[in-house]
Amino acid sequence: MSDSGGGRLVDGYRLVVFDLDGVIYLIDRPIPGAVEAVGRLRAGGHLVAYATNNASRRSSEVADLLTGMGVSARPEEVLTSAAAAAEVLRDRFPADAAVLVVGADALRAELRAVGLRPVSRADEAPVAVVQGYGPQVGWADLAEAAVAVRAGATWVATNTDRTLPSPRGPLPGNGALVAALRTALDRDPDLVVGKPEPALFATAARRAEGAGCLVVGDRLDTDIEGACRAGLPSLLVLTGVSGAADLLVAPPYARPTYVAVDLAGLFDSGAVVRVPGEAVTGGWSVAVRDDALEVSGAGRPLDALAALCAVAWSTTETAQRPVRAASPAAERALRDLGLFD
Structure with missing residues (x-):
């Protein structure tokens, strides 16, 4: 899945720009799959950059930290606020x-x-x-x-x-x-200076030389909004701050192009979804009933999320609506997404 049509999401982009906290690591530990994801990108000939709002480390220190975790990084690839x-x-x-x-x-x-x-x-x-x-x-x-x-x-x-x-x-x-x-x-x-201002992403995107740049982040109000301001497509991963409930009430200027649970979505078309989908998407149907978003059907949890976004984003109303399951499969999917207590 990519802007270039079918296949893996990453195949549509020359450069992938990662946020760090919540995407590559949590404080001083790599997030599962991050080391492998960066390695696969480099092996496939993709360019990699890192853009962080954390001002407590210099670019060289961030590169050393990443390298120590097993994530390949050079100082010139790190853009800090x-x-x-x-x-x-x-x-x-x-x-x-x-x-x-x-x-x-x-x-x-x-x-x-x-x-x-x-x-x-x-x-x-x-x-x-x-x-x-x-x-x-x-x-x-x-x-x-x-x-x-x-x-x-x-x-x-x-x-x-x-x-x-x-x-x-x-x-x-x-x-x-x-x-x-x-x-x-x-x-x-x-x-x-930092995200959601577009400067960090615009600087990184110039390195792609027009060949396509994808921003990967975990925060709607910084990473995703910054990508939107820079005119770049973005992937929201659910490994950090923003979750599915936040996504449903995201304003238009902070909505991602794609959503995945983690970085596996870069390489596995079954682990990523484009948002919004349609109200009827991937075996799911979402409708507004009694001022709640009601989900029925069966399929991938991410497809349910795409359908929910389609309905939630179809109005200028940004208040959080309750989300209800109308089938056992819907209840399981909503639990997986953190939308069902």
């Missing part, structure tokens, strides 16, 4: 300009690499504040940033992910810390 933010600031301010950093050492290193001077206090007269994820960020960092922004510093956020995935479930992401500063300042950042 930290590096993108540093480049934006380099283009806006003179060399050696002071930039207050709220984030990890990797973000400071990226600023130094482009000729800017990272600082940690507002009384060092920073021209900008750059805020990225860092596990050690605390109140004192946010306080200095608030003072600097009120004094006129440009406020740049590497990303606004509300959460980041972990083996214990979603944890606060950079967006949660940006929200704290937003509350204190009663204003938004001047610029958000």
Whole structure:
């Protein structure tokens, strides 16, 4: 299944751009099948890139982390929001300009690499504040940033992910810390660099030289929305943050082209589906009854999801409707999709 007609999804694309957290790994462990998927892509002559909003590591560090997990990666294949933010600031301010950093050492290193001077206090007269994820960020960092922004510093956020995935479930992401500063300042950042802004994906897509680029992500509000903004097809995998229930209420600007349970969908046409399908798809029928989405029939769970998307997305109403099963097979499929308690 691909834009080029039948066969494997991946056969329609020269370049595959992966998100990392929730797609390739969870914190420091590869997601099952990720090592094999990247290996198969390279063996088949496909280009691979990685685009991450996590600003706590430099590209070289991410490449080393991936390689240590058995996932082949080179630094030039890794696009980070930290590096993108540093480049934006380099283009806006003179060399050696002071930039207050709220984030990890990797973000400071990226600023130094482009000729800017990272600082940690507002009384060092920073021209900008750059805020990225860092596990050690605390109140004192946010306080200095608030003072600097009120004094006129440009406020740049590497990303606004509300959460980041972990083996214990979603944890606060950079967006949660940006929200704290937003509350204190009663204003938004001047610029958000990472996904869902299209810059990371647009940069990666240029490497495909017009031969086709597919974005693979686990979050509708960053990966998939970013791909939509960049005009690129996308595959949502259900190994990270966004699930089937989120997909049914996704706004038009954050809807994927395809959905798969995991990365096997790249290679197995039976493990991926294009969304939306039709209200009657793959043996399933979905109808609205008593303001609920009722599923009847039998078939692949993913086809049921495609049919559900067809009906759920056919209206401008984005409220979550209950999903009901009208057959034993439908109940099993909805359980597999996490849509049936």
